[in-house]
Amino acid sequence: MPSKKSARLAALTVAAVCSAASTVVLTAPAHADSVRIHDIQGSTRISPYAGKQVTDVAGIVTGVRTYGSSRGFWIQDPQADDSPLTSEAIFVYTNSTPKGVAVGDAVTVSGTVQEYVPGGANTGNQSITEITKPTFTVVSSGNAVPAAKVIDAKSVPAVYSPQGDTAAGGSVNGLTLEPTKYALDYYESLEGENVQVADTRVVGATDPYSELWVTVKPWEHRNRRGGTVYGSYDSQNTGRIQIQSLGKTADFPVANVGDVLEGATSGPLDYNQFGGYTLVANRIGTLKSSGLQRETTQKQSRGELAVATYNVENLDPSDATFAEHASAIVNNLQSPDIVSLEEIQDNNGATNDGTTAADQTVQKLIDAIVAAGGPTYDWRSIDPVDKADGGEPGGNIRQVFLFNPQRVSFTDRAGGDATTAAGVTKVGGKAALTVSPGRIDPANAAFANSRKPLAGEFVFRGKTVFVIANHLNSKGGDQGLTAQFQPPARSSEVQRHAQVTALHAFVKDILDTQKNADVIALGDINDFEFSDTVKILEGDGALWSAIKSLPKSERYSYVYQGNAQTLDQILISPSIRRSCDFEYDSVHVNAEFNDQISDHDPQVLRFRP
Incomplete structure (x- = not known):
């Protein structure tokens, strides 16, 4: 990789302005110079660098979002640390449509680390660790994207979430992640990373916003029509994950419950206001219909x-x-x-x-x-x-x-x-x-x-x-x-x-x-x-x-x-x-x-x- 100095001289630098967003304001180190993505992500849901400037954060672009209210791109460090708690990826929020960056670009990014809460703090949603107000330098292009981590029935824990910290009002934000024990911690440990699901059954039909839900746990509270039943407050169904797409809306699969996305669906793992953890796909599997039919009830008898x-x-x-x-x-x-x-x-x-x-x-x-x-x-x-x-x-x-x-x-x-x-x-x-x-x-x-x-x-x-x-x-x-x-x-x-x-x-x-x-x-x-x-x-x-x-x-x-x-x-x-x-x-x-x-x-x- 070229030196920081030569990269700055030879490549394009782009700046963007961050719009108003709900943020988590926390104390952090007095200064953060050049750090790795896993340092920024840390071992809890809140970055130890929240609210601070970071410089020359290196990564490979794995996805670019050009639509909606949260435009920007994901970068991932191909040189992972040895901790399963720290994500190797982060979203770079550019506010407007990103210019001069593409999947496969090696970039360095400088900006402010922010914990953004989709929908605002009043929703109680988790936050997304982002780099905002970025300037970035494209070091090289056409690089291999880090291999997608597989999310499947074996990798997702059976227990949904840890109990919140009562001293923090029931929040899990300050708790050290336990990704082998809790499903929400597992997903959080992959925040922003390139992930993949394969041969997944649809458990929530395609909606008007080009979103659907799949499960990576085929037998988790399954019903005869292919859905996943929510039968108690303790059966949240850990295998559910929302699928969106970075591609054209017209190309998004139109699916019913029970259908299957055959093959691999892969892309960055995001978190949004209405679905929580969401795979924003660069690649979507092939839809196979289950032929689900609408039901007809029995006709009442004369005396019924x-x-x-x-x-x-x-x-x-x-x-x-x-x-x-x-x-x-x-x-x-x-x-x-x-x-x-x-x-x-x-x-x-x-x-x-x-x-x-x-x-x-x-x-x-x-x-x-x-x-x-x-x-x-x-x-x-x-x-x-x-x-x-x-x-x-x-x-x-x-x-x-x-x-x-x-x-x-x-x-x-x-x-x-x-x-x-x-x-x-x-x-x-x-x-x-x-x-x-x-x-x-x-x-x-x-x-x-x-x-x-x-x-x-x-x-x-x-x-x-x-x-x-x-x-x-x-x-x-x-x-x-x-x-x-x-x-x-x-x-x-x-x-x-x-x-x-x-x-x-x-x-x-x-x-x-x-x-x-x-x-x-x-x-x-x-x-x-x-x-x-x-x-x-x-x-x-x-x-x-x-x-x-x-x-x-x-x-x-x-x-x-x-x-x-x-x-x-x-x-x-x-x-x-x-x-x-x-x-x-x-x-x-x-x-x-x-x-x-x-x-x-x-x-x-x-x-x-």
Whole structure:
């Protein structure tokens, strides 16, 4: 390699300006002259040189990112030290598109070491060690890129993360890495390095941002459709890793869950706001389809009542998905007698002009169902107070009951509106709602800026069934599984717990009035079947999440970061559960597919009241 002096004279030097970023400010050595990459990376997540200048850091360029908000290039030292704790690579953040640098260039870089937190410190995300405000010199070109380190089932530990340091608020940042013991430490020890996975199964379908998820552990909580199930807070699924590409978006594989990327996929290992550790590929394996098909549930018999929940993801009249949603309801769900719809928007969608009515949205769906060969559904709902129920601004999402009047009738009791609370009374010795449809405890602070439960009274073959449609507070704001805080905080639970406390009390009022009442609480619960949210809602046996009647490998309605998990549920009262004459089906038509029309899978319950 040429001397520093001759290299500076003979090669191109490029400077870039660092944009504002969330940084971790730490004390560091008073001065850092010429250091190696592994010195900068250190043996913890935070560089001992954070906030300091470094000069002439040498490495081979392994990848160049010319898009997005984090543009720059990765360099890797081909002369590794003997420590498995220290990464040999680092990202050089140029802010704008890097000029005059290419993969295979040997470079020296000077700049400021920074710990950048994707999404900002409030996310709780881990940081990426970067060199910012760089000047760099290309010493030579056409060099061999350091060989990719193989990430596979043998190399990734079974335990996900160390316990955070309580003295540091639960952060793992200051802990010495243990890459043979913890998966997150293993990935961190490879931060920025050229890595490779091979013959990996897709566990999260390609999304609109040209991202997908694979697993390097083929049998880790695998289900029959090729996904990886998240069945407890201790089964994070260590083999999951996100795949992005440094190539053209048009060339990115369009994959469903269960497909396989055959051969090698390789490139620098990054960390981002929405996926944690991510292989940003220079080379992507060949996609082999598994032929995954959308499921169809069983048709209810004449004496069975079929009740479904379906989150249609911000549906408004301007959407192009009505025919597809109708086909799913008619063909895949077999035209349930009652359908609880979540995320029905008002008549002009996200336009924020005070409109709250959703009759046009609902009627368009009903007409599409008829066109698909289904029944002419009737419907009931309550328009929310403008901008009071959260969701997409201007959309005024709400729950809506569809019901087939040829099979079931709705008991209307006047007086229900956005602010009137439904109550429970006794009529003819049996429980009845004071208003139907009605909202449960809408003035309760637990439902501030969130959807209020919608209660309705139905009659099937002379028997009353109480149905409560829910769309609880979202998990937005929770720290991710790859957060620097371990275990990650789930701050959104606080509001959900208050919501299900109120909901449980309402169900108890029904059951205290009529012990054998048939009650169903269903919808987008926005929490797992094993969560405390569901435990509170189930309470002392007032309700039971019927998805737990399925094998553990079948309990999912949503795929997030490669984890197949349960958010949508149907909970049933003891009279339904004790009969043992019910069937439950999580109908997988959306969550596993790249061309999904909603990110949720609908759920169906069939039983004999």
